[in-house]
Amino acid sequence: MLSIKNLQVSIKGKSILKGLNLEVNEGEVHAIMGPNGTGKSTLASVIAGRDIYEVTGGEILFKGKDIFALAPEERASEGIFLGFQYPVEIPGVSMTNFMKTAVNEQRKYRGLDPLTSTQFLAFMEEQKKLVEITSMLTNRSVNEGFSGGEKKKNEIFQMAMLEPKLAILDETDSGLDIDALKVVANGVNKLKRPDNAFIVITHYQRLLDFIVPDFVHVLFEGKIVKSGGKELALELEEKGYEWLKKDVN
Amino acid sequence: MKNDIIISEISLKEKLIHHFEENITTLTADETPLFKEIRLKAMDTFMKKGFPHTKLEDWRSTNLSKSINKEYTLQLGNPEVKLDVSTIFKCDIHHLDTFLVTLYNGWFLGNEDITILKDGTIIGSFSKACVLYPDLVEAHFSKYASIENNSINALNAAFALDGVFIYVPDNVTVSKTIQIVNIINTEDNLFIQPRNLVILGKNSKLQLVHCDHSIEHKYTFINSVTEIVIGEGSTVDHYKLQNKDNDSTQITSTYFNQAANSTLTSNVITLNGGLIRNNLYVKMEGKGCTANMNGVFLIDKDQHVDNFLLVEHCNTDSVSHQLYKGILDDQSMGVFTGHILVKKDAQRTNAFQNNKNILLTDKATMHTQPHLEIYADDVKCSHGATVGQLDQEALFYMRSRGIRENTSRMLLMYAFAAEVINKIQIVPLRKQIDELVYRRLKGELSDCDQCILDCNANRQISFDIDLSRL
Numbered sequence: 001m002l003s004i005k006n007l008q009v010s011i012k013g014k015s016i017l018k019g020l021n022l023e024v025n026e027g028e029v030h031a032i033m034g035p036n037g038t039g040k041s042t043l044a045s046v047i048a049g050r051d052i053y054e055v056t057g058g059e060i061l062f063k064g065k066d067i068f069a070l071a072p073e074e075r076a077s078e079g080i081f082l083g084f085q086y087p088v089e090i091p092g093v094s095m096t097n098f099m100k101t102a103v104n105e106q107r108k109y110r111g112l113d114p115l116t117s118t119q120f121l122a123f124m125e126e127q128k129k130l131v132e133i134t135s136m137l138t139n140r141s142v143n144e145g146f147s148g149g150e151k152k153k154n155e156i157f158q159m160a161m162l163e164p165k166l167a168i169l170d171e172t173d174s175g176l177d178i179d180a181l182k183v184v185a186n187g188v189n190k191l192k193r194p195d196n197a198f199i200v201i202t203h204y205q206r207l208l209d210f211i212v213p214d215f216v217h218v219l220f221e222g223k224i225v226k227s228g229g230k231e232l233a234l235e236l237e238e239k240g241y242e243w244l245k246k247d248v249n
Numbered sequence: 250m251k252n253d254i255i256i257s258e259i260s261l262k263e264k265l266i267h268h269f270e271e272n273i274t275t276l277t278a279d280e281t282p283l284f285k286e287i288r289l290k291a292m293d294t295f296m297k298k299g300f301p302h303t304k305l306e307d308w309r310s311t312n313l314s315k316s317i318n319k320e321y322t323l324q325l326g327n328p329e330v331k332l333d334v335s336t337i338f339k340c341d342i343h344h345l346d347t348f349l350v351t352l353y354n355g356w357f358l359g360n361e362d363i364t365i366l367k368d369g370t371i372i373g374s375f376s377k378a379c380v381l382y383p384d385l386v387e388a389h390f391s392k393y394a395s396i397e398n399n400s401i402n403a404l405n406a407a408f409a410l411d412g413v414f415i416y417v418p419d420n421v422t423v424s425k426t427i428q429i430v431n432i433i434n435t436e437d438n439l440f441i442q443p444r445n446l447v448i449l450g451k452n453s454k455l456q457l458v459h460c461d462h463s464i465e466h467k468y469t470f471i472n473s474v475t476e477i478v479i480g481e482g483s484t485v486d487h488y489k490l491q492n493k494d495n496d497s498t499q500i501t502s503t504y505f506n507q508a509a510n511s512t513l514t515s516n517v518i519t520l521n522g523g524l525i526r527n528n529l530y531v532k533m534e535g536k537g538c539t540a541n542m543n544g545v546f547l548i549d550k551d552q553h554v555d556n557f558l559l560v561e562h563c564n565t566d567s568v569s570h571q572l573y574k575g576i577l578d579d580q581s582m583g584v585f586t587g588h589i590l591v592k593k594d595a596q597r598t599n600a601f602q603n604n605k606n607i608l609l610t611d612k613a614t615m616h617t618q619p620h621l622e623i624y625a626d627d628v629k630c631s632h633g634a635t636v637g638q639l640d641q642e643a644l645f646y647m648r649s650r651g652i653r654e655n656t657s658r659m660l661l662m663y664a665f666a667a668e669v670i671n672k673i674q675i676v677p678l679r680k681q682i683d684e685l686v687y688r689r690l691k692g693e694l695s696d697c698d699q700c701i702l703d704c705n706a707n708r709q710i711s712f713d714i715d716l717s718r719l
C-alpha cells in the first residue's frame with residue numbers, strides 16, 4: 001500500500017532524511033521509534049504533503065500512485081491520515097463543521113454524494129461511541145483551549161470520522177496519562193481492519209503494550225537503521241538508542 | 250432642482266465656498282439665529298482648513314485627492330421625490346421587523362415627515378425636527394461634532410439640510426429596531442451630506458441599524474455626520490452596514506456621547522466600498538459607562554477602508570473594548586487608528602484595544618496605529634495589533650483532512666470574521682450578516698445583490714475575492 005524508496009528530504013538546506021526505505025502493506029501495524037530530532041515527524045509530514053520540506057530524492061507510492069503529484073487534500077482523500085504531534089488550534093471553526101466539511105469533501109473526491117446533516121450527525125455519534133470520546137470536544141472550536149490529552153484524543157476521533165486506509169500517528173501517546181493512552185490505543189484497535197494499515201510513531205514501549213505492532217523500525221539520523229518484530233521495542237526500552245550508533249557508522 | 254449646481258475639481262473647495270456664499274440666504278431662510286451662526290462659523294473653518302490632506306497626522310494614510318478631483322452635483326433643495334420605497338427595494342432581514350427610515354440621496358423620504366410612536370419616541374426628518382423641536386435640536390446639534398478644528402464636520406454643518414432625527418424619551422425601550430437606509434440613486438455624481446441626530450433620555454434603549462447602499466453607480470461623495478446622545482443609564486446598540494460600490498467615497502463621522510452608566514455597542518461591518526473613512530468618536534462623559542466597539546471589513550481590488558476611533562474616558566469606572574478586524578485582498582489598503590484618551594480624573598478606567606488583519610496578497614497593505622494617551626494613574630489599558638497571512642499551520646491541518654485549499658482558506662477567513670460577527674446582538678441581523686460575509690468570501694455577493702436590501706439593479710458587478718488565489 002505504501003512504498004517509500006530512498007527518500008531524501010531537507011529543510012532550509014539541512015538534510016534530514018537521508019535515503020529512507022519503508023514498505024507497508026494492508027492489515028499491518030508498523031511502529032517507528034527513535035530519538036528526538038531524528039526525522040520521524042519530518043517523514044510523517046512529507047507523506048501528508050507539508051510543503052515546507054524539500055524532497056531532494058527518492059519516491060513515495062501510495063496504492064501505486066506517486067503521491068508527490070497530489071495535493072495534501074488529495075492524499076487525504078486517497079486515504080492517508082496524519083495524527084499530528086502538535087494538533088493545530090483553529091479558533092472560530094467548530095469541530096462539527098470542520099469534520100462535516102472534511103467528510104463531505106472526501107466523499108466528493110471519491111464521487112459519493114455528501115452526507116446530509118442528519119446522516120452526518122448520526123455517523124458522528126456512532127464514531128464517537130466507537131472511540132469512546134465524550135461529546136464535549138465536538139461542540140468547541142477545533143482544538144481551541146483543549147488540554148494536551150484532549151487534543152490527542154481529538155486526533156483519534158478525526159481518524160475515526162475519516163476512516164483512512166493508512167493512518168500515521170505521530171507521538172499521539174506523548175504526554176498522556178494511562179487512561180488517555182488507552183483511549184488512543186483502543187481507537188487504533190477498534191479501527192484496525194484487514195484492508196487498512198497504521199504507522200505508529202512513538203518514543204515509548206508503553207504504547208506498544210496496548211497496540212501490538214507487526215514491525216518495529218528504528219529511525220536514526222535520517223535512516224531506518226534497524227527493523228524487527230515487537231521484541232525490538234523491548235530491546236530499545238532496555239538499551240536505549242546508543243548501541244545503534246555503532247551500526248550506523 | 251433648479252438650484253442644483255455642478256462643482257468640479259481643482260477648486261472643489263472654492264466652488265463649495267462660492268456656492269455657500271451665493272446661497273446663504275436660501276440656506277438659512279427659515280433657520281434660528283443659532284443655526285445660522287453655526288453655519289457661518291463652520292464655513293469659516295472649512296475656508297481656513299479645506300479638505301483633510303495627507304500631511305495631517307490623522308489623515309496620513311487616506312488620500313482624498315482622487316475623490317476631490319471629480320465633478321459633483323450638490324442638491325440644495327429637496328428634490329421632493331414622490332416614490333414608493335418598496336418599488337426600489339424591500340428589506341430582507343428575515344424575521345426582523347424594523348421601523349424603516351429611508352434617506353434618498355441624502356433626503357428624508359417618507360409620507361410622514363415625523364412619526365410619533367405610542368411610547369413617545371419621535372422618528373423623522375432632521376429638517377422637519379429643526380422646525381418642530383428647535384429647542385431639542387439646538388441643545389445638541391453640533392455640540393459633539395466640533396466644527397472648530399475639524400473641516401469635515403465643518404463642511405457638513407455648513408451645508409447640512411436633512412437626515413434622520415430620533416428622540417427617545419426617558420424610560421422607553423423602543424420596541425422595534427430602527428433601520429436607517431441611505432439609498433443613493435442618481436444619474437449625476439452627487440455630493441451628499443446627511444446630518445443625523447439621535448437623542449436618548451434616561452434609562453432608555455434603542456437598537457439602530459444604519460445601512461449604506463448604492464443603486465446607481467456614479468462617483469458619489471458622501472460626508473455624513475451623526476450625533477448620538479446617550480442619556481444616563483441608557484443603552485444603544487448601533488450597527489453600521491456598508492455595502493457600497495467601488496466608485497463611491499464615503500466619510501462617516503459618528504459621535505457618541507455617553508452619560509453616566511450608559512452602555513454602547515457599536516458594530517461597523519464593511520463588505521464593500523470605494524474609499525471609506527469611518528470616524529467613530531466615543532466620549533464617556535459620565536461615570537460607569539461601557540462601550541464596545543467592533544468592526545470588520547472585507548476588501549479587495551483598489552478599495553480603501555480607514556477606521557479612525559477616538560475613545561475618551563472622561564470620568565471614573567468606565568470600560569471600553571475595541572475589536573477591529575480586516576481581510577484584505579489584491580492591492581486594497583486598510584487603515585486603523587485607535588486613540589484611547591484617559592483624562593486625569595478618569596480613575597479605574599479599563600480600556601482595551603485589539604486590531605487584527607489578514608493580508609491575502611503581498612500587494613495589500615494595512616496601516617495600524619494604536620495611540621494611548623493616559624493622564625490618570627489607576628488605569629488598566631492594553632492594545633494589540635497583528636497584520637499577517639492566513640495561519641499556514643491551520644491551513645495545512647485542514648487540507649490534511651481532505652478539505653480543498655480554497656475551502657480551507659475560506660473557512661479560516663470566515664472564522665476570522667466570525668469573532669466580530671458573533672458579537673451582533675440582534676439574532677436575525679447576525680444570521681443575515683453571517684450569510685453575507687460567507688457569500689462575500691465565496692465571491693457570490695455583489696453590491697446589487699440581496700444584501701440587506703433587495704434592489705433590482707440594472708448593473709451587476711461581482712466583488713469576488715479571487716478564489717484561485719485564496
Ligand SMILES: Nc1ncnc2c1ncn2[C@@H]1O[C@H](COP(=O)(O)OP(=O)(O)O)[C@@H](O)[C@H]1O
Nearest residue numbers: 011012016035036037038039040041042043052
Ligand atoms: N520547521 C523546521 N525548520 C527547521 N528545522 C526543522 C523544522 N522542522 C524540523 N526541523 C529539524 O529537522 C530535524 C528533524 O525533526 P523532526 O522530524 O521533528 O524530528 P523527530 O520528530 O524525530 O523528533 C530536527 O533537527 C529539527 O530541528
Ligand SMILES: [Mg+2]
Nearest residue numbers: 040041085171
Ligand atoms: Mg516529532
